[in-house]
Amino acid sequence: MHPGLQAYLTVAVILFAIGFGGVLVRRNTLVIYMCLELMLSAATLALTAFSRYNNMMDGVLFVFFIITVAAAEVAVGLAIIVALYRRRGSVVVDDLNHLKD
C-alpha cells in the first residue's frame, strides 16, 4: 500500500516552503544558497512523484537534467560568492549593500 501522490506533493511543498523561508531569514549568503538548493530538491521530488504515479519516464529524465544543471549552477554560484568575498571581505548580506542608495 503506497501513500498517495498527494502525500509526496505535500512533502515537496513543505520542503519548498521551508527553503523559501530560509532564503528570507538567513543573512549568510552560503546558507541562502543552500536553501535555494533545498527548493530545487523539493521540485525534483514533486517531478519524480508525478512521474511514478502517472507511469511515465519523462519526469525521471527531467530530474536527471535538473541535478546536472544544479551541480553546474552551484559550482558557478560558489565561484561568484568567493569572488564577492574577495572584493568585499564579507559574505553577510547586510554588508553587501553597495547597490543601495
Next chain:
Amino acid sequence: MPAFAFYLFAGVTILSALFVVLNRDAVNSAMCMIVALAGVAVLFGLLNAYVLAGFQIIVYAGAVMVLFLFIIMLLDPGTRLRPVFTPKTLLNIGVVGIILVASALWLAHQFPQSIELPAAPQLPPQENPMAFATAVKALGMELFTRYLLPFEVAGFMLLVAMLGVIVLSKRTPAEPQKSKTSTDTR
C-alpha cells in the same frame, strides 16, 4: 510498509530542512542539508526511482554539499549569524508558508490516503517505451534516443560551467586583499 517508511523519512527530511534554516552555524546548516538531501534520496527510492536516488546521493549530497562545505570553511567560518526574524519577515514567511502548506494539505485531503500502485517493471513494455521502469537501462534507452540533444547540451554546459568557474576564481591584480585570515600560500 512503504507507507510507514514514507512517513518516517518524510519526517526526517522536513525536520532536517527546518534545522538548515534555524541553525546559527553555517557548517551545522550544511550537515543538516546533507541529511535533508539524503532523505530526499530515500524518498526517491520509495518511489522506485533507484537510479535517481543514486544520482542524488553521489552528485547532490556527495559532491555539491562537499563543495559547499569547502567554501563555507574557506570564507570565515568563525561568524555565527542568527537568522533575522523581524516582524515584517515573519509576516512574509507566515503568509506564504500558510498559503503553500494549507493548499498542500487541502490537496492531500481530497484524495485517498493510500492507493494500490502497480509494481514498476525493470524495463518498459514494448507497447509503451516511455513507461516508468526502474532499471538503469531504461533511463539510458530514453536518454540516448529521445533525449539525446539535451544530453549533449548538458555535457557542453558542464564544460562551460567549468570554464566559468576557472575564469571567475582568478585573482585580478587590482583586488584589495581584504580577507580576515591569511589563506594565501603564495
